[in-house]
Amino acid sequence: MEKLSPVNYVSANTPPTFIWHTADDGLVYVENSLNFATQLTKHKVPYELHIFESGPHGLSLCDETTAGEESHINPQCSVWFDLTINWLKKY
Template sequence: MSAQVIVVPGGGCAQYAEHEAEPVAEWLTGLGLGIEASVFRYPLGVRHPVPLAALRAEIRRLRAAGADRIGLVGFSAGGHLAGLAALAADGDVRSAVQFAVLGYAITSMETETHRPSQDVLLGEDAPPELRRATSLDALVTPSAPPFFLWHTAEDPYVWPEHTYRLATALAAHDVPHTVHVYPHGPHGLGLAHGAGEASTWTRSAATWLAEQTAPATPFGRH
């Protein structure tokens, strides 16, 4: 049985934050948990649902290659995409996600924070219905996979409200989740080396990932 983690870097839907890409995949493979990790560079500058369709296709490809449990690690705008893939069920078990780690993720398309990403993905005049349909908190159901969420209270670009919104929805539906909001640190920390208390997120996540990647029934929670 193998666990595959797809790393989805941020970058505002317009570029890739490289420090949230291969360095994160290398950290994951170095944990000693038997995790295979890869970076997925989704289409940029395109409208929803093009990036989501691309990520789902990558999940199905890895599933066909033998991955039993597939998780996602996403940051900022990449965290939004990872969350969509984990929560917006498409009825195809091959694209199911077993767990997700989101760092300072954009979770709501209904807030005013980080509107540039929203405008790229949905358009400046996106109707309220589309903004709601692409907000992660609106997509949570009791069958959602476990989530590990982390953020910093000082994030000026993606307010911690985003993480609180998703965490509240997960709690309301009894979905297993872990939430860490650190008091200090800017947006875009990545692995957060040397960032004080926020640097401990990787240690906490490693413990959590060990639970998620333990032997389990394929396509289901353990």
């Protein structure tokens, strides 16, 4: 698993990256995003990181459009999409 981790492949050639995660994701721990951001910092790769308080793994758009179950409807996290669009405008 460690061999497959994206954190091991960050370099100065990694593109600018937008990351969002939920603090209580039970499948992929938030530490993975924090470690990835740390590596981006070390390699001076621009990034934006948002950690939302709560939400299960696989939220996607966080609304009825992509929700596979009720818990995937999460208005607090759904702002990630607009945040991403605004961030992408810089690039």
